[in-house]
Amino acid sequence: MESRPDSLHRITLTYDKHRSSEASIMGNEVDQAFIQDAEHRPKPTISDAGGIPVIDLSPILRYPIPSDPADPVPDELSDLIAEIGAACQDWGFFQVVNHGVELELLERVQAAAREFFALPVEEKRRVKRDDVNPLGYYDTEHTKNVRDWKEVFDFILTESESDLLQLKNQWPEYPPELREACEEYVEGVKELAYKLLELIALSLNLPAKRFNGFFEDSTSFVRLNHYNPCPSPDLVLGVGRHKDGGALTVLSQDEVGGLDVKRKADGEWVRVKPRPNSYIINVGDIIQVWSNDKYESVEHRVSVNSEKERFSIPFFFNPAASTNLKPLDELVSEENPARYEEYNWGEFFKARKDSNFKKLGKENLQIYHFRKKV
Ligand SMILES: O=C(O)CCC(=O)C(=O)O
Numbered sequence: 487m488e489s490r491p492d493s494l495h496r497i498t499l500t501y502d503k504h505r506s507s508e509a510s511i512m513g514n515e516v517d518q519a520f521i522q523d524a525e526h527r528p529k530p531t532i533s534d535a536g537g538i539p540v541i542d543l544s545p546i547l548r549y550p551i552p553s554d555p556a557d558p559v560p561d562e563l564s565d566l567i568a569e570i571g572a573a574c575q576d577w578g579f580f581q582v583v584n585h586g587v588e589l590e591l592l593e594r595v596q597a598a599a600r601e602f603f604a605l606p607v608e609e610k611r612r613v614k615r616d617d618v619n620p621l622g623y624y625d626t627e628h629t630k631n632v633r634d635w636k637e638v639f640d641f642i643l644t645e646s647e648s649d650l651l652q653l654k655n656q657w658p659e660y661p662p663e664l665r666e667a668c669e670e671y672v673e674g675v676k677e678l679a680y681k682l683l684e685l686i687a688l689s690l691n692l693p694a695k696r697f698n699g700f701f702e703d704s705t706s707f708v709r710l711n712h713y714n715p716c717p718s719p720d721l722v723l724g725v726g727r728h729k730d731g732g733a734l735t736v737l738s739q740d741e742v743g744g745l746d747v748k749r750k751a752d753g754e755w756v757r758v759k760p761r762p763n764s765y766i767i768n769v770g771d772i773i774q775v776w777s778n779d780k781y782e783s784v785e786h787r788v789s790v791n792s793e794k795e796r797f798s799i800p801f802f803f804n805p806a807a808s809t810n811l812k813p814l815d816e817l818v819s820e821e822n823p824a825r826y827e828e829y830n831w832g833e834f835f836k837a838r839k840d841s842n843f844k845k846l847g848k849e850n851l852q853i854y855h856f857r858k859k860v
């Protein structure tokens with residue numbers, strides 16, 4: 487067996503899982519940068535009753551997804567497509583079970599992520615993102631100009647470099663298995679994301695593969711999120727309220743819980759109950775634009791707690807940087823004219839990445855900025 491370099495011995499010896507959160511706590515007080523305005527602080531009790539729909543995807547394990555909405559299909563499949571359409575319209579969020587992604591792929595990433603985040607912060611910062619490359623480790627992200635109580639590791643599926651964006655993965659030396667675990671996981675979750683995209687297209691009465699072309703040379707990426715326990719969970723958020731800017735998010739959360747979704751029906755925050763071997767799906771701003779507001783991208787946030795650390799792994803399914811976005815011609819009409827100006831995804835993505843890197847004095851880019859004035 488190869489002998490381990492000295493640095494790995496040092497890492498093992500200095501293992502301390504709460505170390506990075508300690509840097510953010512002075513005495514017993516949380517650094518001011520994390521404190522949410524009173525109106526955005528989480529209430530001490532949030533209900534998980536009446537939450538997002540749970541959808542059984544097993545029909546797509548039994549039957550092929552039809553290529554056209556007019557194709558004859560078994561009832562189970564047409565019911566599933568209708569169920570997905572209703573969830574997108576009423577909630578913008580749903581949970582899926584029997585999704586076909588092997589549990590082992592996820593478990594391997596979870597184990598490696600746990601080891602990575604347990605490293606001393608100086609070690610993690612050796613692969614930290616900077617203002618040119620947004621990928622790697624990061625523990626000072628801001629959402630809407632308030633710092634999030636979290637640390638993340640981001641990697642992209644397809645590396646690329648352009649004048650606009652440098653997207654290059656930075657893999658840590660330790661744990662050595664992280665890279666392979668991540669690369670294998672993403673193949674499984676990407677397959678699920680394509681199936682969901684096709685079912686969503688069918689639910690909008692479009693050919694199943696209507697969106698697929700936009701995702702060649704995609705800017706899709708995976709984020710490993712780690713939320714340390716926090717001494718003031720009533721004042722801070724793991725991730726501040728936001729809408730995902732991409733097309734679709736496929737998220738795995740652990741058994742701790744903390745994801746809150748703003749229920750469309752009444753504007754209340756509801757907790758998403760952890761469910762073993764399930765994924766949480768939400769439509770992002772791009773599907774909102776393509777569907778001309780039929781399926782809205784819904785606000786969500788992450789509450790933290792004082793006892794338990796929490797891990798989650800979102801896959802952000804994003805189109806190619808060159809994609810120009812606007813409502814699809816098939817989904818607009820004289821009675822339902824396009825509600826958005828055309829915009830470029832690469833530019834939007836870059837503006838978002840720049841604005842969550844540090845606290846700015848102004849509001850960061852939001853999808854409503856592209857809404858047509860009437
Ligand atoms: O941790 C979670 O459950 C959700 C995280 C999230 O919303 C995000 O990273 O965009």
Ligand SMILES: [Fe+2]
Nearest residue numbers: 728729730786
């Ligand atoms: Fe999100």
